[in-house]
Amino acid sequence: MSQLIAQLPALQVVVPLLGAVLVAFCRGGRTAYFVSLLVSLLMPVVSGLLLWQAIIAGPISYHLGGWQPPWGIEYHIDVFNGLVLMMVSAVGALVMPFAWRSVADEIDEDKQAWFYCMYLLCLTGLLGIAATGDAFNAFVFLEISSLSAYVLIALGRDRRALLAAFRYLIMGTIGATFYVIGIGLLYVVTGSLNIVDIGSRIAGAAAVYPHAVIAALAFITVGLGLKLALFPLHVWLPNAYTYAPSVVTAFMAATATKVAIYLLARFAFGVFGQAFDFRTLPVADIILVLSVAAMFVAAFVAISETDLKRMLAYSSVSQIGYITLGIGIANKPGLTGSIVHLVNHAMMKGALFLALGAVVYRIGSARLSDLAGIGRRMPWTMTAFTIAGFGLIGTPGTVGFISKWYLVAGAFAAGQWVLVFLIVGSSLLALVYVGRAVEVIWFRDTGPAAARATDPPPSMLAPILLLMAAVVYFGVETSLTAGIAERAAALLLGGLP
């Protein structure tokens, strides 16, 4: 048994990979689905054990191939990436029961096995990015998850999904290549690829080659900025989320950008933070300004959208702005707010996009005009939608409030009063677009399109309700999410306030 526990970091990544290979041999959608379901339900167990071990016993270091780091690849799991692993696998597990009917409805019969193969490869990639401690290994997993994401998005019904996937491919590949350039520059000046090892050598390297280290920081920030949809590099996101199949949107919105943010935080604080105090770098100010721009501009565009999926996509860009705001503030409460919003936003957006997926399953459209009065026809689904929407605004009692609380505390601690007002102000914008959707859903007469709707079958309803319960529960009982996030922030900042 202890043998198994010791091998868990490798199993976290190998099991979905083997699952993907097995599914690739399958011909039918049913076998493929059951393998994916089994793997997806197993992953939170592994992540939970890893996170628990990281909390109790400290960081886990797993040597791939038996080779010592820094010569070999190391999987390094501490509370920060343990939390990210838990989030990704939990979302993957919740999305799978939903996928049974949603995929059968939205994707052709002969493509379903390949869909599940790509889904498992995407899961492998995302878990791999979070688990690994080697910079180039992170690039490989980043590209595995991205390439399978392009395929998943292109499987959408609308032909605009193809162009959306193509544009995402171009921008995502440029982003990943910029990241590799940054890694190359770091390798040339420090001689190592292991993240912890680069962190220990970078102070010496920065003394001899300051320009190379700053250039590496710039390339890595822009590269990962393209992947995490930092304003103004977010242009691929609205189309990709709108035209992808519902399951894919729910999964991607909750995980793909978050893992890129994890990687950025890991490099900004764990690597470059050892050479410079991140707060003193101009990069922190740039990220701050871009985050505020994201929060406001994306929320304004969301207000004017008529398709709910597109509105939520722009809302995602806005919420990512909150997370990067915490990274830009770069003090302990700010970074705690950032990390906890990473997890909370996954819960909220997961619930919102799954609820919309149920609507699409029932009436085939997510346009606001078609959803008039649908609250009375699909009460449970729309209750979950409303509560998750309140979470986006930051209502006390939901997880959104917890994240905003920590971010405001971080802004206070940094003496940035303007930021406090901006955070509150953008929450009012969220109130406008969520309020508009809630008004149409509950307070209008049932339109012809919405009349056909009923609540979705239990396999689809259960994940939605579970996520809704999580939005409320973790908004009240914060020791798990915020407690771990505080420890992660303390770990990243390494003792700075």
Next chain:
Amino acid sequence: MEAVHTLINHYNYVITIFLMVGGLYIVIARGNMVKKLVGLSIFQTSVYLLFISPAKILGGTAPILDPAYSVYSNPLPHVLILTAIVVGVATIALGLALTVRINEAYGTIDEDEVLEKDPEP
């Protein structure tokens, strides 16, 4: 004079930068999807150069252990770039497959014409 000397000594980096910027320009400036993919490919090739050219240690021999030699070239960047090349191949193949599908769906592979047919909301 100092600058020209540096440029000539580090000619590998000059070529890398030239290819990188050229590739990025093609991606941004051309609307034809195949040309965009070609630009992406050139951009990725510059990154391979960026990794491999510092791997050659001056005076180093091939990285196979032999008692007669003490300085070896660095084999690690070559391994990294093999991986990166495979990733690049997969990306270009996927991009071309998407281009074929877009051509079947819209009848054109120019991004501007595709956007005309399906205007962005």
Next chain:
Amino acid sequence: MKFDLILRIGTKLILPFILLFALYVQFHGDYGPGGGFQAGVIAAAMVILMSLTFGINTAQRVAPRAMVERMVPLGVLIYAGTGVAGLLMGRNFLDYSVLGHGAHARELGIFLVEAGVLVTVAGTMCSLYYAFVERGR
């Protein structure tokens, strides 16, 4: 017509040597430039050249579509299987030292994973070509 004949006979003569060269590159990856990916691409180039000169039906007699589509996950299975062998013997994932003694164990490990890479890459390149060609038919 004359040029067509030269192409067909030339291709017929050279095809087996392409495959032989692919295997040479595969097995000499330890001592010179080579290894799984390069060898896989050369092997696939053999099938593609045959398809260009003699037509897709002839090529699919040699490398049937179902077979190359199955080769893709099979290679990954071989690679991951070598890694899991290390797990099953009580060591870490991808630890080759369980396969034998000393340096020979690592040599065998690399041999197996490169074989997996060869199978996957050759299968992928052939399926890519078939997929693009089938689009036009």
